[in-house]
Each structure stands twice: as structure tokens, then as C-alpha cells.
Amino acid sequence: MSMQQVIEEGEQVLLHTYNRYPIVLDHGDGMYLYDLDGKKYLDFCAGIAVFALGYNNKHYNDALKAQVDKLLHTSNYYYSEPTIQAAKKLTAVTGMDRVFFTNSGAEAIEGAIKAARKFAYTHDGSTDHEIIAMHHSFHGRTMGALSATGNEKYQKPFMPMIGNIRFADFNDLKSVKALVNDKTCAIIMETVQGEGGIHPADPYFMRGIRQLCDDRGILLILDEIQCGMGRSGKMFAFEHYGVKPDILTVAKAVGCGVPVGAFLMTERVAKSSLVAGDHGSTYGGNPLAGCAVSTVLDLFEENHILENVVNVSKYLSARLEELVLENDCILGHRGLGLMQGLVFDTELASPGEIVKRCLDNGLILITAGADVIRFLPPLIAGTEHVDEMIEIFRKCLKG
């Protein structure tokens, strides 16, 4: 089938929840993707921060193939070795004590919200606890996750939300403190806001939130679904701040293509939170997902992914900074590690149009919010890929 035929068929049968770009991606290798016509694309999106190891990683593919031939699924009513290996490795790298595997990021958020509410309920028996979330946050599309997502456009058609979630301004400690009361059971936020436009938490804000939570007996839920798993240059972005969450959500790169997420918690939270019968998932953390997470974490170490992110992100930052200086339409640059964004003056240039031109020229990028273009390459990117990206991007900026 030609690309055009596939696209036309897709338009007939898929629900129109995405404005898809008119290409059909067929296969990938390392930093590159190929469409059905064989056209090559340099990938600086990584399936939205998913494919950290790059495409067609042989070690990863072989591990998954072996697991497919052995056992794909059993119920969570039984133990499975790959899943327990994954849990051991994931608790070790996060510093958390216990994990529940989910199939997506949004489900990890649902679990985190339930865990926080149950913890508070166990302590005082009341059923009207509040959670504080942030404006411009993104936590997913299911009703609980959407209720914590500070974006009116995403929420409004689906009202009412789950209730008792209040919104403060990210990086404004006073605005959070103003919402705290005796019913507050948790604060949920991304360590680096992703969809909201690549906003890292200020160190002062992050430490203030941790202190506030400690002082008032509130649980801190950090959503590292996008910024975690090495993307920031540390395994988890909260490590940059010297704080630890009480509940942590991960997904995206934790499976590197196999749909898996997780929420994790400290033993202190686990002791007074979800117990048998409170939560479950048919697929969550099945042997295939367990094998994926376990292998990803091994490969992060073997391939020195963190060192690479630290080195290459410095170079990426410097090259993006050049673009800021060269172009009036680019107002600035922010980010952490290989999660970077360029902020545009939308009067002078359209980020959406630039992303489209880049695609035509063989570079995959994605926007964040209305005025930011995001750079989220696979974490195996080298400085030569940054140079190749900058060259195409520069050409496409000019139109």
C-alpha cells in the first residue's frame, strides 16, 4: 500500500483525536525513523520521550523476543520473575520501596491519587480530602489524571472533574501555601513541566514544597513520566533538587516502547495505603512488561546513558543558545538535560509551521503548548546528531 492509501484508510477508521502528520512511519534504527517510501528522518521526539535507547536496539529486542516465546501474560494473582526483577531494579534506581505497575502514564497517576487519598483516609477516616495540583500541568487523559491537569481546554467538555483538586501556580510557593488546609492530603506536580512548555521547578520552590509537605503531613507526588528515566541527566529529575517524593509516577521511557508505567511509594506511605482489594490491573506489569522494564534498566547502565545525557545535553544547550542569539523570533531557551525547549515569539514565527517544515526536511520534532518547540531525542543521541538537527532546523527557521 502507498503512504497515501494508508493515510486515507486511517482517516476512515481512526477516531479523530489527533491531527496526524501525513507520513506513515515504518521502521527505525538508532536515532532514525523511516517512512513507507523509505525516506529517512532524524528523530528528536523519541515517540514523546519514550524511545530512550533508540530504535531497533538488538539486546532489547532479543530480550523481548525470548520473553514472548516463554510467557506473555499471567494474572497478577501469581508471581512472575521478570516483573519482580523489574520491581527490584526500579525501586533501587528511584529510591522508593514499593511499586505497582500500570499500562500507561495516566493509570500511574490514577493509582498515585488513590494511594494518597487512601493514606489520608487511613489516618483520619474522612472522605473529603483535597489535592493541590499546578496550572499548566499535564498528567494524562483519564478522568482522575485529567482532573489534576491544569488546562481548561482539556477539562471543560468533560466536566465535572473528580472534585477536591485545587490549582496553584507552578514555581510560586505562596500560591501553594494559600491553598493548604486541614483537608489537603497531597500535592501533585511534574518536576519539569513537559506539555506545559518545558518548565523546570525552581530549586527554591521544590525545596519549599518538600518542607511544606513535611510540616503539614502532606504527601508529595512527583510526576516524572516525561522528565524521569535519565532524561534530565540524572536518573530522576528530583535528584537535582536534593528532595525525595513520597509517591512517584513513571511511564514513557521506563518501557521504551512496551506500554508500561508505574507508581511507586515509600514504605511509610505503603504501610497505610492500598491493600488487597483496593487496586488492580489485568495487564499491569505482566511478564512482557516486566521483561521490558528490567532490560531497559540494565541497558541504561551498560550503555552509560546518564553520562551520555550529561555530555550531549551541554552541547545541545550551547547550540540552542546560538539559535536564540541569531533569531529575533526565538525569545529564549529552557530545559534540563535532553528535555529542552525553544520559546518563540508567535507574532514572528509559528512553532507548528516550523515543525511541519522540519518534517518535510527529514527532522522529527514536536511542540509544547502554543509557543514552544521541544527537543526530546533518544538518550543515545551524540553531538553529531545535534549538529545534524541544528543544520536542518536552521534551514527550516528561515522558511
Ligand SMILES: *Cc1c(COP(=O)(O)O)cnc(C)c1O
Ligand atoms: C505523557 C504524560 C502523562 C500521561 O501518560 P500516558 O502514558 O499518555 O497516559 C502523564 N504525565 C506526564 C508528565 C506526561 O508527560
